[in-house]
Amino acid sequence: MKKPSDYIIFALDVDSMEKASHFARLLSGTVGMFKIGLELFIRTGPDIIKMIREISGAEIFLDLKLHDIPETVKKSVSVISGLDVRFTTLHASGGTKMLGAAAGASGNLDLLAVTVLTSTSASDLAETGHDKSINTESLVVMRAQLAKNAGCSGVVCSALEASMIRQRIGNDFYLVTPGIRPSWEVVKEDDQSRIMTPARAVSEGSDYLVIGRPISRASDPRASALRIADEIAAVL
Ligand code: C5P
Secondary structure, three states, X not given: OOOHHHHEEEEOOOOOHHHHHHHHHHXXXXXXXXXXXXXXXXXXXOHHHHHHHHHOOOEEEEEEEEOOOHHHHHHHHHHHHOOOOOEEEEEHHHHHHHHHHHHHOOOOOEXXXXXXXXXXXXXXXXXXXXXXXXXXXXXXXXXXXXXXHHOOOEEEOOHHHHHXXXXXXXXXXXXXXXXXXXXXXXXXXXXXXXXEOHHHHHHOOOOEEEEOXXXXXXXXXXXXXXXXXXXXXXXX
């Protein structure tokens, strides 16, 4: 059975094995998963996965946001599927052939599609050839549906989009949401603007919450993770 702490994916947004190991030890048992992004993975390679495995029983999310020709993505996913990680990401804009090739090679690995990056604005979409009449919300739903049809297990999306995607795409599809901010933990110089509290995000249908700075920059990161889990428990 899924525990409140299993909803928490801690974003290991650090640049060295030492810093990652510090957080993996500190947060062991208080979060369900650790997310390794491109910067850390490029620095450490698969050794980072081995290190986390030795320290913690938490699952691992390798956030590589793949996007290439189907054969290349298929081979890369096949390698990732041998690394003992739970989730990896790829861009839904790669289309059915790329997503389907990846799904065919994923084994026990769950593929999460990135629909539209939250940093992408309507003018960015127009500039890269999208019809001006397409709004970002319709594109998010269209790509989420494409990802589901191609065999992906879920999407990374804003918590503000979660209930809409859930309604349109249905259950049995993971919604993984960053931009989470507990009301009691203020992140200084925050670059996230479309935010939601952990409790509300889970109430709106998020299956997993990606949380970085509200935990990493807290005076007591472990206490912050435990408090977030309590907040989640209250709405389950
Ligand atoms: O909680 P915090 O804002 O620090 O979390 C940042 C993490 O969430 C980073 O790892 C970032 O890549 C990820 N993320 C995001 N916005 C998205 C998708 C992922 O902030 N749209």
